[in-house]
Amino acid sequence: MRGTNSLRASLSSTIFTTRRSFERQLDTSPTTAFHYYCQLQHSQRVxxxxxxxxxxxxxxxxxxxxKKRLYYAFYFHFKGVDHKGLNKFELAKFLEIPTPAASEYMMFRNTFKYKFDNAWLENSKKLNNLNNKGRLVKRSSITGGHRLTVHIPLNRDKLQSEATNYTKRYxxxxxxxxxxxxxKVTVEQKLVIxxxxxxxxxxFxxxxxxxxxxxxxxxxxxxxxxxxQEYLLFEESGGESIKKK
Incomplete structure (x- = not known):
């Protein structure tokens, strides 16, 4: 019987919905100044x-x-990237500078989304109160030190589906x-926003x-x-001197 070497392989669980997202995964170019800083220090561990x-x-x-501005300049100088070809928002993304909302409504929606998500997560905690029979258990104190327990029939699968359905949530x-x-928002409030x-x-x-x-x-x-050459800026500490790459 002749032995053969087998190559084991398995399908990746990662799903790419567009070609661009797949190509972005293959691109190892730093997307921010911080990522560039990490690559200079120890690229294979980033x-x-x-x-x-x-x-x-x-x-x-x-x-x-x-020093951060030096790293900004190092990136564009040594990588040969023309910063003039980037608009303000693309450059701000690389520099990790927060960008303003696209409109006053979007500014309002950013705040609303934060509060909405918190309310949604709070509502999803009802799953933790379901007993084995798929009922929501509510307990309230009554007179004489006794407690009243109320069982409300609920569909666990439906609640679980709603809690994890991010598209529906959005x-x-x-x-x-x-x-x-x-x-609900008045004209005066919109003017303030x-x-x-x-x-x-x-x-900005x-x-x-x-x-x-x-x-x-x-x-x-x-x-x-x-x-x-790209120079690594290390603070001299513990006897370690400034290094070059």
């Missing part, structure tokens, strides 16, 4: 070691704004939000203007130095 990534996130947050949130916006939205847009534009100016200055300096 997507595998969660604890290490949390540690690097803390290290990144401790960096001064000046659709219901959108409908309810639009109804509240049209029927719009004013706040305009302020956020102005603050000012922030991006500052970052773009700083990026241009740092890129000019890098071009003058004619650097061809």
């Amino acid at each position: 997507n595998t070691d969660l604890q290490w990534k949390k540690f690097m996130r803390r290290e990144w947050e401790l960096l001064s704004l000046t 659709q219901q949130m959108c409908r309810e939000c639009r109804r509240v916006w049209n029927e 719009r004013e706040k939205w305009e302020q956020e847009k102005q603050a 534009n000012d922030s991006m203007h500052t970052e773009i100016d700083a990026l241009k200055i740092n890129l000019t300096k890098l071009n003058q130095l004619e650097l061809r």
Whole structure:
């Protein structure tokens, strides 16, 4: 009998709904300045070691704004990416700068969604109160130290399906939000929301203007130095000196 080497394989449980999402999964290019920082430190551990990534996130947050801006410039300089080809929102995503909502209604909806999700999760906790017979058990105190127990028939499968149906949850949130916006929010309240939205847009534009100016200055300096290597910025600690890549 002749032995053969077998190659075991299994289907991945990951589902890609579009070709773009599949190609994005294959693309290892950093999507944010923090991801670029991680790749410079220890590239093969970026997507595998969660604890290490949390540690690097803390290290990144401790960096001064000046050092972060150096990493911004390093990325565009050494990766050959033209920052002029990015719009403000694409650049803000890379720099991890929060972007304003698309409209005053979307600003209202962001807040509404947060409250709606909390209410939905609270409602789904009813599943934990179901007994083995599929009934919701409610207990209330009555006089004399006794407690009254009420059993309400419920369909466990239906509740479970509703609690995990995120598409239905999102659709219901959108409908309810639009109804509240049209029927409950007054004209005066909408004006206040719009004013706040305009302020956020102005603050975002000012922030991006500052970052773009700083990026241009740092890129000019890098071009003058004619650097061809990426330098890792390590704080000297424990006798460890500054390293190069």
